[in-house]
Amino acid sequence: MLYKTIKRLIISIGCLFGLAIIVTVSAIKITKSDFMLSLMRSHIKTQWVSGNASIMSRLNLLQHHMRFIGDRAWSSCMRNHEPVLTTQLFDYSVKFTDHIALQFLFHEIFDKETYRFSCVHDKPFIIDCGSNIGLSILYFKMRYPQANVIGFEPDDITFGLLAENIKNNNLHDVQLVKKALSDHEGTITFYTNNTGGDPGMNMFAPHGSCHTKKTVPVTQLSAYIDRPVDFLKIDIEGAETTVLVELAQTGKIKFIKEMVIEYHHHMHDTDNDSMSKILKTLEDNGFGYQLKLDDHAAFTQKSKQYPLIYAYQKVNK
Numbered sequence: 001m002l003y004k005t006i007k008r009l010i011i012s013i014g015c016l017f018g019l020a021i022i023v024t025v026s027a028i029k030i031t032k033s034d035f036m037l038s039l040m041r042s043h044i045k046t047q048w049v050s051g052n053a054s055i056m057s058r059l060n061l062l063q064h065h066m067r068f069i070g071d072r073a074w075s076s077c078m079r080n081h082e083p084v085l086t087t088q089l090f091d092y093s094v095k096f097t098d099h100i101a102l103q104f105l106f107h108e109i110f111d112k113e114t115y116r117f118s119c120v121h122d123k124p125f126i127i128d129c130g131s132n133i134g135l136s137i138l139y140f141k142m143r144y145p146q147a148n149v150i151g152f153e154p155d156d157i158t159f160g161l162l163a164e165n166i167k168n169n170n171l172h173d174v175q176l177v178k179k180a181l182s183d184h185e186g187t188i189t190f191y192t193n194n195t196g197g198d199p200g201m202n203m204f205a206p207h208g209s210c211h212t213k214k215t216v217p218v219t220q221l222s223a224y225i226d227r228p229v230d231f232l233k234i235d236i237e238g239a240e241t242t243v244l245v246e247l248a249q250t251g252k253i254k255f256i257k258e259m260v261i262e263y264h265h266h267m268h269d270t271d272n273d274s275m276s277k278i279l280k281t282l283e284d285n286g287f288g289y290q291l292k293l294d295d296h297a298a299f300t301q302k303s304k305q306y307p308l309i310y311a312y313q314k315v316n317k
Contacts, residue, residue, distance in 0.1 A: 083195065084161070092138050092169050095161050097195040104199060105135045112294075114308060115139060117231045117258050122146050124230035129181055129221065129243065132158060133197050134165040136233060141171050148173045150224055152236075154180035154216040157196030180218040181236055183246040188218040202237035204268040222250040232259035238267050241278045253285050261309040270302035278309070287311040 086095050089106065096102045108114050115136060123146045128136050131151035140147055151166075151174065153159045159178045166174050180188055180203055191210045192201045200208040203218075221243050234240050240261050247253040265275060282289050293307040 089135075089138065090142065092142075092165070094133070094135070094138070095164050095168070096133055097157075097161070097197045101197050101199060102133075102135075105132060109135050109139045113139075115231070115233050115260055116143070117260075119144065119230050123148065125227065126150075126231045126233070127221070127224065127229055128152065128233045130233070130235040130237070131162055131176070132199060133161040137162075137166065137171070137174060138169065140231075141174075146173070150175045150177065152177045152179060152181055152221075154178060154190055154218070155192045155196060155201055155214075157194075158192070158198075158201070161196055177219070177224070178217070180216050180239070181221050181243050182218045182239055183220060183242050183249075185219055185223075186217070187215050190214045190216040200237065202239075202268070204238050207237070207267070220246055220250075222247055222252040225252045225255050227255065229256045230258065232256050234259065235262040238264040240264065241274065241281075244278055244281050248281050248285055253281075256311075256313070258310075258312045261311065263307050263309055265305045265307065266302060267304055267306070270304075282309075282311050286314055288314050 084095055084097055085099075086093060087102070088094070089110075094102075122144060124144050126140050126144075126147050126149045128140070128149060128151040131137055131153040134151070137149055137151050140149055151162065153162050153176070156178075159176070163176055166176065180190060182188060182203070188203050190201065190203050190213075191206050192198065192212050192214060193209045194212055198208065198210055200210050202210065203216075225247070234243060236243065240263060244253070244261070247256070261278070263275060263278060266272070279289065289309055289311040291307050291309055293305060295305060
């Protein structure tokens, strides 16, 4: 016990030393190559300033960010251009292809706990729309090991990483579907990159590094809902309104207890102002909701914004 305490103390001191370095770096203007450092500063604000986690939990998360930066620096120095890399996240072994995308997803899912929800039983039914390489599913299974999860991911390369991450970590009761989601069955155009795992993959237009045009199968989410869904996650880069309206039209939305939707405002069309449609769909089907946007920049016309919508079924009194 004493050995473990001393070990944690040494690690903590190392993390605090790293924290001091990063705070110093904060004065430097952020460029694209400094993106991981900006995420670290966001982590500091999320976990250390806001007090969203215990001290040991904060140190654990900080250690992961420190390792992300170290791994990226090491790969750069060694000119390591392996197409698939492996890292350790908590007790999970995770395969990935891009350091920046990995840390971005880790920050959104584990630091900020964007998809945290409470369930009255230990076997929730969770649907994950936009699973990417599977960090969200790892998070769900960490909180609810007996959860039953369905995950959707249409990109071939990304789906391969997702499937390996689920298999290699011996996660059970996880169904993976290699399809995009919309309001019809068939195929659809999909924009991705050549390495997989990019959070900006979508079915509308080239975005960021996603310029490779593919044809992928598409399905309706309603076809997979036949019982109460404890939690629904939707992060599908602009298709969220179409999917939610389809659930409402088929009556399947009534099965959803709670959901978090990332709304992609102006992502593909800066003249399309239709957020009211998704909110009205929620209102018309008895949901309350809250909005969250981690963006404190000055307003500019037609700018892209990605607010989170947390929606929940209202309890009839």
